[in-house]
Amino acid sequence: MQPKRGLKPYARTLAVALSLAFVAGCSSSGGTQDGSMDGTRGGGAGGGVAGSGVSGSQVGGTGIGTGGAGQQADGRIPQQRTIYFEFDSDRIRSEFESVLASHARYLRENGGARVVLQGHTDERGTREYNMALGERRARSVERFLSVQGVSPSQMEVVSYGEERPAARGQNEEAHAQNRRVVFAY
Amino acid sequence: MKALMTSWLAAVLLLASSLAQANLTIEITRGSDRATPIAVVPFAGGDDFPEDVAQVIHDNLERSGYFAPLPRRQMLDRPSDSSEVRYGSWRGLDVRYLVVGSASREGDGFRLRYELMDVSGERRMLGELVTADRGELRGAAHYISDQIFEAITGIRGAFQTRIAYVTAQGLGDNMQFTLYVADADGRNSQQVLSSPEPILSPAWSPDGRRLAYVSFETERPAIYIQDLASGQRVRATSFEGINGAPAWSPDGRRLAMSLSKEGRPEIYVMDIASRDFQRITNSSSIDTEPAWAPDGRSLLFTSDRSGGPQLYRHDFSSGEQKRLTFTGNYNARGRFSPDGEAIFLIHRSSNGFQVARQDLDSGRLVVLSDSRFDESPSVAPNGTMVIFATQQGNSGVLGAVTADGRASFRLPSASGDVREPAWSPFLN
Numbered sequence: 001m002q003p004k005r006g007l008k009p010y011a012r013t014l015a016v017a018l019s020l021a022f023v024a025g026c027s028s029s030g031g032t033q034d035g036s037m038d039g040t041r042g043g044g045a046g047g048g049v050a051g052s053g054v055s056g057s058q059v060g061g062t063g064i065g066t067g068g069a070g071q072q073a074d075g076r077i078p079q080q081r082t083i084y085f086e087f088d089s090d091r092i093r094s095e096f097e098s099v100l101a102s103h104a105r106y107l108r109e110n111g112g113a114r115v116v117l118q119g120h121t122d123e124r125g126t127r128e129y130n131m132a133l134g135e136r137r138a139r140s141v142e143r144f145l146s147v148q149g150v151s152p153s154q155m156e157v158v159s160y161g162e163e164r165p166a167a168r169g170q171n172e173e174a175h176a177q178n179r180r181v182v183f184a185y
Numbered sequence: 186m187k188a189l190m191t192s193w194l195a196a197v198l199l200l201a202s203s204l205a206q207a208n209l210t211i212e213i214t215r216g217s218d219r220a221t222p223i224a225v226v227p228f229a230g231g232d233d234f235p236e237d238v239a240q241v242i243h244d245n246l247e248r249s250g251y252f253a254p255l256p257r258r259q260m261l262d263r264p265s266d267s268s269e270v271r272y273g274s275w276r277g278l279d280v281r282y283l284v285v286g287s288a289s290r291e292g293d294g295f296r297l298r299y300e301l302m303d304v305s306g307e308r309r310m311l312g313e314l315v316t317a318d319r320g321e322l323r324g325a326a327h328y329i330s331d332q333i334f335e336a337i338t339g340i341r342g343a344f345q346t347r348i349a350y351v352t353a354q355g356l357g358d359n360m361q362f363t364l365y366v367a368d369a370d371g372r373n374s375q376q377v378l379s380s381p382e383p384i385l386s387p388a389w390s391p392d393g394r395r396l397a398y399v400s401f402e403t404e405r406p407a408i409y410i411q412d413l414a415s416g417q418r419v420r421a422t423s424f425e426g427i428n429g430a431p432a433w434s435p436d437g438r439r440l441a442m443s444l445s446k447e448g449r450p451e452i453y454v455m456d457i458a459s460r461d462f463q464r465i466t467n468s469s470s471i472d473t474e475p476a477w478a479p480d481g482r483s484l485l486f487t488s489d490r491s492g493g494p495q496l497y498r499h500d501f502s503s504g505e506q507k508r509l510t511f512t513g514n515y516n517a518r519g520r521f522s523p524d525g526e527a528i529f530l531i532h533r534s535s536n537g538f539q540v541a542r543q544d545l546d547s548g549r550l551v552v553l554s555d556s557r558f559d560e561s562p563s564v565a566p567n568g569t570m571v572i573f574a575t576q577q578g579n580s581g582v583l584g585a586v587t588a589d590g591r592a593s594f595r596l597p598s599a600s601g602d603v604r605e606p607a608w609s610p611f612l613n
Contacts, residue, residue: 124538126518126531126560127385127605128430128443129487129494131406132450132471135427139448158405159427163383166357168579170558 209371
């Protein structure tokens with residue numbers, strides 16, 4: 001259940017269809033003395049506006065593959081791009097420190113590379129509070145990378161809260177897969 | 186011209202197909218034991234109408250939790266006028282109030298006549314003639330429901346209001362989010378915005394004409410304000426970090442929100458015309474989910490400054506921030522009742538996350554819902570009901586519960602998860 005999101009973050013087609021739905025409030029002026037009701041809720045519809053896709057910029061990708069997971073010493077982006085968190089925690093688990101170290105090395109060695117640290121939570125709790133918790137997780141990763149010498153200008157934090165679950169279901173297994181930070185290059 | 190027509194037609198078809206999918210149906214899950222017995226007799230002459238007006242009124246009254254309408258099959262006769270009512274037979278059925286009426290076509294529209302009777306007093310309480318344009322029959326039934334509700338309870342009806350909500354389909358990378366506005370009974374839904382990126386936190390302007398919401402359509406969160414009639418919108422904020430939880434001031438001139446541009450989520454108030462910002466919180470914790478008191482003099486918000494999330498109140502004149510919730514270790518996303526005397530919130534208990542009400546005077550907290558993953562409570566403008574997001578099976582659905590917790594219902598959708606309901610202000 002690795003999210004694919006980190007692979008081509010900017011290749012997503014941004015097609016926001018803005019439906020100009022006419023949603024005037026029920027404009028009844030009825031119910032006064034004469035009891036008449038002139039319901040004039042309109043039914044206008046507008047055209048959609050479709051944005052065009054923004055194509056991705058590939059960073060790295062020229063190295064000769066030697067390939068250990070998260071252990072590349074060449075110029076390739078480390079393969080493991082998701083780390084997971086305990087419930088209600090932004091602490092980096094020790095088993096993911098090597099993953100973070102490999103990303104730190106890659107970013108140090110590729111000063112032009114930029115990464116978006118996408119913070120996610122499980123579905124429990126309120127959405128906007130989870131937005132803040134997801135940001136806290138991503139910032140925790142940002143601090144870790146910063147301590148390892150990555151320039152702040154190479155990193156950006158975006159929290160998705162509980163909005164983009166990687167797994168569905170109201171069980172701990174699904175929740176554990178959703179409490180994550182994704183490295184999106 | 187032809188191209189314009191074609192694209193317009195395509196847009197209409199797109200809208201029509203989305204309408205078909207997004208309407209919500211209603212299932213009563215718990216009736217109130219204190220509901221008042223009432224009978225809404227089918228209107229004479231309305232058999233071939235596109236809507237069964239009496240049924241719409243019946244459903245509205247039942248859903249309010251205040252009334253227990255008599256099933257039609259138990260009716261002994263079907264009077265259409267107060268002069269035809271035999272009160273004794275309705276008393277025998279324990280009916281306390283009776284609605285009768287008739288319907289006819291008038292030109293392109295409809296003409297409805299209804300009367301409300303107090304059965305025990307054998308007295309006519311209300312009688313009115315209502316005309317409705319074509320396509321406005323349900324609106325007329327909602328109007329009549331409002332009149333009946335207020336005549337009996339003394340509380341203004343909210344059946345002509347609307348709800349905004351968000352649907353989500355898919356998982357992970359492949360998702361589609363759509364913001365809708367529908368009538369309070371889940372019908373007549375209209376798409377406002379659709380995007381492959383998250384949409385959340387819709388909030389109605391106090392005049393009911395605009396929605397503020399958070400959209401990630403640029404792959405970053407930003408707060409937008411959209412005029413519903415024209416579809417025109419502006420981006421209100423797009424700072425680095427969180428741009429979340431927009432909330433309109435009661436005068437409609439300011440927007441409270443949570444921004445993390447300084448590093449941590451803090452509450453700000455933005456003047457919509459001037460785009461001036463006033464910072465409300467300054468803590469090393471999470472501060473989010475602001476909501477205005479009805480008098481505009483204080484803000485409710487969620488903060489974890491004490492460890493876990495709890496609700497606090499910021500007083501604008503004194504600048505004081507006081508903790509309000511002390512029951513349990515998770516209380517978040519508060520909303521005031523319209524009279525300002527209570528707050529509705531999400532409370533975590535051993536049973537999960539549930540909708541609760543806390544009376545501000547006593548501080549007493551009462552859990553209202555009986556599900557486990559509830560979110561986003563939003564209060565009807567007359568304070569009688571709270572709509573919220575919950576889970577049914579593996580899908581997100583909307584639920585509603587009366588402010589006293591006695592009656593509840595659900596509004597399942599045909600497809601996808603439904604979440605983030607926002608009840609409109611009064612629109613008439």
